[in-house]
Structures are given as structure tokens and as C-alpha cells.
Amino acid sequence: MRTLPKRLKKGDTVGIISPSSPPNLENLKKALPFLESLGLNIKMGKSVEAKNGHLAGTDDERLADLHAMFEDPEVAGIICAGGGYGAARYTDRIDFQMIKENPKVFWGYSDITFLHTAIGEYAELATFHGPMLASDVGKETFHERSARMFGQLFGPFELFYSEEISPLTALAGGVAQGELVGGNLSLIRSGIGTKFELDVKGKILLIEDIDExxxxxxELLNHLKMARKFDEAAGIVIGDFKNAEAKNKERSLTLDEVFDDYFKDLKVPVVKGFKIGHCEPHFSVPLGVPARLDADAKTLTILPGVE
Structure with a gap:
């Protein structure tokens, strides 16, 4: 069982970092009043606005921000400004023992998946897969339900997903219980063969992606299959796959046909259609906490991510 971070409360300070690519600063500025409306104070990381090609500052700068926010006793939680690419470039230098000694809310998704996996497995901390400031919160498309999902940081309550939220399809039936892990499919794949390979044994695997x-x-699913991830998982939660359209539809399977090829005959429950990922609304979830996937009833129940 992973350590749960302490819940946030009004008056707490949250640290903002850019662990990957440079965020859209205009959107970031528009997102800050939302955090203030939750009663939170804001502390910006030193490299949030830095640019180093496709990266938000050097690897050393981004790593220093991550470490500083976990070490700072005045910071109660950390929220990522955006994703993109680059978190994996310094993950092998993260001080996981320090994070383990300073557990706190850590929130983001997409490229942040690599950090979720590493922090979950080496600092044994539950983290949060949820919308980011510049990428999501600061846009006009930010949905009311996405905003409400931040409430799970302020008190321990169980999350329940059913077809009342979005249409769901069971590709394989049954019921699974286990820790919910995973996130962005591309980042899960990029960890295979490294010390940050995602452990899915007996766990419920969440996958989502964009622009694939x-x-x-x-190709991504085949790599996970060859790495025996689907044999080891207790169940599969398929989130949103935004812009997964073939450029040449006459020479392509559909996304649903691809999912059928990999999951129809799986011996564990598989359900697709969850609004988790690069979508609005975005149903935020804690990672590394016990969950129950019921493919027959088409429901997902997740225990709280804070204490």
C-alpha cells in the first residue's frame, strides 16, 4: 500500500512546476485564479517560464524545481503546469528517499506519467492523474466536472465512475480489484526495459493517449503485449484517445478494431470509454490506490488518494 499524501486545506500553498516542455504562459496565467478560488496560495517554480528548445529549462533546472517543491515545508502540494516531453530525461537523478520522507500531493498527466510511475514505485507515494494548468485549466474549454475533480484533494472520498458520466463498453467481462496504475500509453511503453518499467502485476492498468x-x-499496445503487461494485469481501463484518426482511412484499422484485436479475448475485465486523459471533461484519478473494475456492471470504483 502506497503512502497517501495529506489532504489540502484552504490557506495551503501549492507549488507550480514545468517538468517537461515550456507551458503556454498566457494559459498558465489564466489558470491561477482557479487555484485561488479553491483557497490555495501559489508558489511558482524557478524554471516554470524557462525555455531550452523543446524543454522548460535545462534538466538540472527542472529537477531542481521538483526537488525544491517536495523539500519545501511550506508547500503542501505540487501541480504541473503542463506536459509535452522531457520528464524522463532526469528521472534517474530524482531523490526518491527525500520524496518518501516528504509525501505531498503531486498532480499532472500525459508526460508526467513517467514521474507518476517512478515516484509511485521508488517513493511509494500515491499521486494524481489530472488536468494541468496551462494545458487544461487555463483554456476556455475547461469543463465544470474537470474543475470539481480537484475536490478529491481536500478530503478523502471514494470516486465512482459509471455510464452516467460517459458511455462505456466492456471488451472483456469480469471483476478486478487492485491498485490503479498507468496513464499515458506512450510513456508507459517508453519505460519498458528501464528501471522505471511499470509494474502491473495484479493491478488495474489505465491507458490513454493523444495524436496517435x-x-x-x-504498435504501442503490441509492445506492451510482448512485454507481457496484459498477461500480468488484473484489469484494463481504457481512457480517452484524442485525435486517434487515421490520415488514410482506406489503409487503416479503426481504433476500435485495434482495441478489439488486443482485448476481446483477454481473460481479465477490460472497459473502454472513460473520460480520462486529454479530454473534457477530464475525470481525475489517484494512482497507486486500490480500485475495483466491474466490466459486467461497467463501473470503476477508486478509494481516496489523500488521508
Missing amino acids: EPYQVD
Whole structure:
């Protein structure tokens, strides 16, 4: 069982970092009043606005921000400004023991998946897969339900997902219980063969992605299959796959056909259609906490991510 971070309360300070690519600063500025409306104070990381090509500052700068926010006793939680690419470049230098000694809310998704996996497995901390400031919160499309999902940081309550939220399809039936792990499919794949390979044994695997054509999703899923991830998992939660359209539809399977190829005959429950990922609304979830996937009833129940 992973350590649960302490819940946030009004008056707490949250640290903002850019662990990957440079965020859209205009959107970031627009997102800050939302955090203030939750009663939170804001502390910006030193490299939030830095640019180093496709990265938000150097690897050393971004790593220093991550460490500083976990070490700072005045910071109660950390929220990522955006994703993109680059978190994996310094993950092998993270002080996981320090994080383990300073557990606190850590929130983001997409490229942040690599950090979720590493922090979960080496600092044994539950983290949060949820919308980021510049990427989501600061946009006009930010949904009321996405905003409400931040409430789970302020008190320990169980999350329940059913077809009242979105249409769901069971690709394989049954019921699974286990820790919910995973996130962005591309980042899960990029960890295979490294010390940060995602452990899915007896766990419920969440996958989502963006801008991958069906043949690319096929290739990613095939890699996970060859790595025996689907044999080891207790169940599969398929989130949103935004812009997964083939450029040449006459020479492509559909995304649904790709999912059928990998999951229809799986011996564990698999359900698709969850609004988790690069979508609005975005149903935020804690990672590393016990969950129950019921493919027959088409429901997902997740225990609280804070204490």
C-alpha cells in the first residue's frame, strides 16, 4: 500500500512546476485564479517560464524545481503546469528517499506519467492523474466536472465512475480489484526495459493517449503485449484517445478494431470509454490506490488518494 499524501486545506500553498516542455504562459496565467478560488496560495517554480528548445529549462533546472517543491515545508502540494516531453530525461537523478520522507500531493498527466510511475514505485507515494494548468485549466474549454475533480484533494472520498458520466463498453467481462496504475500509453511503453518499467502485476492498468493514429496505438499496445503487461494485469481501463484518426482511412484499422484485436479475448475485465486523459471533461484519478473494475456492471470504483 502506497503512502497517501495529506489532504489540502484552504490557506495551503501549492507549488507550480514545468517538468517537461515550456507551458503556454498566457494559459498558465489564466489558470491561477482557479487555484485561488479553491483557497490555495501559489508558489511558482524557478524554471516554470524557462525555455531550452523543446524543454522548460535545462534538466538540472527542472529537477531542481521538483526537488525544491517536495523539500519545501511550506508547500503542501505540487501541480504541473503542463506536459509535452522531457520528464524522463532526469528521472534517474530524482531523490526518491527525500520524496518518501516528504509525501505531498503531486498532480499532472500525459508526460508526467513517467514521474507518476517512478515516484509511485521508488517513493511509494500515491499521486494524481489530472488536468494541468496551462494545458487544461487555463483554456476556455475547461469543463465544470474537470474543475470539481480537484475536490478529491481536500478530503478523502471514494470516486465512482459509471455510464452516467460517459458511455462505456466492456471488451472483456469480469471483476478486478487492485491498485490503479498507468496513464499515458506512450510513456508507459517508453519505460519498458528501464528501471522505471511499470509494474502491473495484479493491478488495474489505465491507458490513454493523444495524436496517435490507429496503427501507432497498435504498435504501442503490441509492445506492451510482448512485454507481457496484459498477461500480468488484473484489469484494463481504457481512457480517452484524442485525435486517434487515421490520415488514410482506406489503409487503416479503426481504433476500435485495434482495441478489439488486443482485448476481446483477454481473460481479465477490460472497459473502454472513460473520460480520462486529454479530454473534457477530464475525470481525475489517484494512482497507486486500490480500485475495483466491474466490466459486467461497467463501473470503476477508486478509494481516496489523500488521508
